[in-house]
Amino acid sequence: MRTVRPTRRRTPADRPRRPVPSRLPPRDVLRLGAVGLRARRARVVLSALGIAIGIATMVAVVGLSHSSKADLMARLDRLGTNLLTAETGKDWDGNVVKLPKSAVAMVERIGPVQHASATGYVDVRIRRSDAVPEERTAAVSAQAARTDLLSALGAEVARGVWLDRAGERLPVTVLGAIAAERLGVAAPGEKIMMGDRYVVVVGILRPVELVPQLDRVALVGFPAAERYFGFDGHPSMIFERSPDHTVEEVRAVLARSISPGSEGYIKVSRPSDALAAKAATDKGLTTLMLGLGAVALLVGGVGVANTMVISVLERRQEIGLRRALGATRSAIRTQFLMESLLLSALGGASGALLGTAATYGFALAQDWRPVVPPWSLAAGFSATLLIGVLAGLYPAVRASRLHPTVALNAA
Template sequence: MTRKHETAASAGAARPLRPARLRPRDIVRVGLAGLRARRARTVLSALGIALGIATMVSVIGISASSQAGLLRTLDALGTNLLRVRPADSITGEPARLPSDAAARVRRIGPVGTASATGELDATVRRTDRVPPVETGGILVQAADLDLLRTLDGGTRAGVWLNEGTARYPAVVLGSVAAQRLGIDRTGVQVFIGGRWFTVTGILHPLPLAPEIDRSALIGFPAAQRHLGFDGHPTTLYERSTEESVAAVREVLPRTIDPETPENVAVSNPSDALAARAATAGAFTGLLLGLGAVALLVGAVGIANTMIISVLERRREIGLRRALGATRGQIRTQFLAESLLLSGLGGAAGLAAGSLVTTGYAMLRNWPPVIPEWTLAAAPAATLLVGALAGLYPAARASRLPPTSALTSP
């Protein structure tokens, strides 16, 4: 051997051997090979992750869709309706609104329309044979002729009160009142305050005024003539421009009752719907907790699957170590399997949760909404679960000595 070849051989012998590095594509191929070898176990383990992610995505999506639907309804109804009622009097005596309260409110510049109703000490019954105590929770109220315009409502059957019917024993039923009385058409009669009234109309539901839904409404003149109404309204509804709601709300008490404005209470019915929209996720935390539990169960399933996989593949691990695979490469292989396993479950769960959200939202006539952060959080949670579940099995596999792994049964 020449000196040149001797020098090259000695240099080659002195240079340490370095194991080949696994490229990302090779890591994925090795991980998928391990999962394909145990397909049934892979599917069952991924199912736990899929259920957890699907639960979390569907809960968040349905809650967001519910809020979007409620806000859409609120926008359609408008937030410029104010309700005025007598407040608790300082002296303890029941406060009353002036009989011309609606006319006073209409004189406020930004006010578009104002209407009043007055509760009557009377009951409405389907026939005079029904005991008076069985009221069905239905109110009898006198109503202004422009009440329906103020509430932006409409009739489902028949017509609203007019100048003629408001003077005679005619009644318009709210949607709930008509349902409780078993009436679905006009022209029938009901027994109110000891005499018969003819049903001339049935209203559509009024979400901003549920008390009207539960009421039998008659004209102010008929209420005073036939039922002894004193003319003092108990509720006043007012609409103004959206921009002037706050200003009108401030001046309403002093306008209605200048001497004792503290006896006038003003509320915005849309605030209740807005509060519902804000608290529509009250149970979201609980349901997300259930989804997290399902996700934890899925993580335990993945960890269990990977540990069993390590035990079953001891000879494979020993052979790979004997052929030059490093501990780091063994760890990477099993960690990749865990990540791929959880990733498959997460993708299936994300798709299932999105389908559930869309289907339920369409069933309830809501706009389907899946927050963008959910689409990013679901894969992130999936990979985190996969990494945590695979750390211990991967570390355990990398610590197996090649000799004991090859000789294991």
């Protein structure tokens, strides 16, 4: 008699397991993507060039903007932002309102004022010599100056000496940098014509950055201007320095202190504001150039996408073979996304190097301190990776959807 054994119920552990596709480790994915790029080097270089141009433009624009700003801030620190100027204006009838001869003394009575000086317009023609017609003045004017003018402006003499207590009474002059160039005066000791009188050049100034109009004038002492050239002794511009925290307070009372009752005709300004306005202008230009760099980067991304689409079309048999051997759609997508990322990263790294080199080269040529903010490099490289993902997404998805049979039969 046969013994019937009881049947055992199947459990989930007894069911056959479906094979789990293997996954490529990140190192192999990176190597596979690099192999795809090395097979088409010329195309890769041309595609990466668009990305490189965009990133180089953006890095260079940011770097040069920061280098220029750093140089500007250094100049402001050196020159100071506490200089105020007050100059004469015209009344309602068009007549010039003269400043009082005691204007400097009145400014010095303002509590916070540390330095005060003045210049005055001298109505006399300046020529290189008496052989030059009077109407040819070389666009150089004459002004009377006090001996303490340089200390108030923080200006310096490039060659020769400044006017002292003796020199301000003699027929001698100190030329601004541009005035010396226009008159053809290379060194102190030469003579020029002021009106119908020869005067000796005793000094040549360095460029006065805060008051550039002084670069185009010939300066003589107040007593000499009154004695030899008919100067009336009234200053035309006052220069004043006070501590930084008191500048606005002094500015509010400066015109009224100089000429009570006529303060509405006196123009008070702060020369350092012109440098600050230049910084604002540079910021607008930087924004424009960053926009152009972004457009170049976008064009580079389109080039990367085009390259990847063509790569998918050319490599259909390779894709079909890998799919037939067990590669999943995810593996195919990852492969082509990695190629796109590597292509963009190559362009981004090259662009960052080119932009940094351009920044250093131009900044050093302008005697600036080169500044390339680290965030600009990080932002540029991050942008290239984002471009790489977006540009490679469609080609990668398209490659992963190719049927193995169709891909292997492709010509």
